[in-house]
Amino acid sequence: MTDDSDSPPRPLREELPRIRERFADASRLLCCLDFDGTLAPIVDQPDDAVPLREAEAALVTLANEPKVSTAIVSGRALADVRDRIDGPSVYAGNHGLELAHNGSVEVHPDARTRAIQIERVCAVLETVLDPVPNARIENKRLTGTVHFRTVPPAARPVVRRLTRAVVERFGGDDLELSTGKRILEIEPAIRWGKGDAVEVLESAQPSDSVTIYVGDDVTDESAFRAIEPDGIGVLVGDAEPSAASCRVQSPEAVATFLEWLGTTGVELLGEADGNAAPIDPDRFDRPFAADRSEPEGE
Incomplete structure (x- = not known):
């Protein structure tokens, strides 16, 4: 996923007048959040990631x-991210390829059929990258991730080269490789990403709702593009080119922004013309298939 923007977003504090104005014209808020680097600080070992308490x-x-719908939209597997944070009514895992809402989980049908290839590629990479210190392969069923944040810098080009070669050989035209912050993502080669998942969530909101998306990585750019300029995209991190219109420096700043949304932001919302509707899988550009029902209490 690439970013077509050529300018960095403005600091969030400079955009507050526009945000206030946008909220005053809206009846509801859809707040979508990435997890790693957004709610949880980036850590060397992904298994150690936890959200900030604030x-x-x-x-x-x-x-x-009542006027707010919340969602986590993460590159992590759905079960993984759900175990790490409570609260939202909707979870989208694997960059939007699986979606949990209203007691059920839906999976993109094309991603489901390519899960065997993801498993094969991850298994081969386990062997191929075994000699590389600290290289870690994560099989997330629908996607795979090669983590090399703690790999010695001299060995990182080797990780990229070997990963690309394995994906090309065993994935063919069915899989593709994308980059993130010290990771390589192995994904089904389909036109679907976080932005598509956010558009599905928006489709269940009243027409006068406002959408916020907060994220820190390359994979979040499709979500920024999906909601801007009517919505509010917030990039977490340095002032880099992005499709987001706003920027905050850190997960700590995200926590402060969420506190503002829960107080001042909610008070600014206008009178609600209606409630959020159930998400309709038939409104997906490429319909999902029901995967399984969730047991009560999970």
Whole structure:
């Protein structure tokens, strides 16, 4: 996924007048959030990632507001990210390829059929990259991730070259490789990403709703493009070119913004013309198939 923008977003504080104005014209808020680097600081070992307590508390408060719908949209597997944070009514895992809402999970049908190839590629990479110190392969069923944040710098080009070669040989035209922050993502070669998932969530909102998306990585750019300029995209991190219109520096700043949304932001929203509707899988550009029902209490 590439970014077509050539300018960095403005600091969030400079955009607050526009945000206030946008909220005053809206009846509801759809707040979509990435997890790693957004609610949880980036760590060397992905298994150690936990959300900031302030961010999680603010998210729970926001999720309890009648005029607000909340969603986590993560590159992590759905089960993984759901275990790491509570509160939102919707979770989208694997960059939007699986979606949990209203007690059920839906999976993109094309991604489902290519899960065997993802498994094969991840298994081969386990062997091929085994000699590389600290290289880690994560099989997320629908996608795979090669983590090389703690790989010695001199060995990182080797990880990229070997990963690309394995994906090309065993994935063919069915799989593709994309980059993130010290990761390589192995994905089904289909036209679907976080932006598509966010558009599905938007389709269940009243027409006068406002959407916010907060994320920190290359994979979040499709979501920024999907909601801007009517919505509000917030990039977390340095002032780099992005399709987002706003920027905050860190997950700590995200927590502060969520606290603002749960107080001042909610008060600015106009009178609601209606509630959010159930998400209709038939409104997906490429319809999902029901995967399984979720057991109660999970």
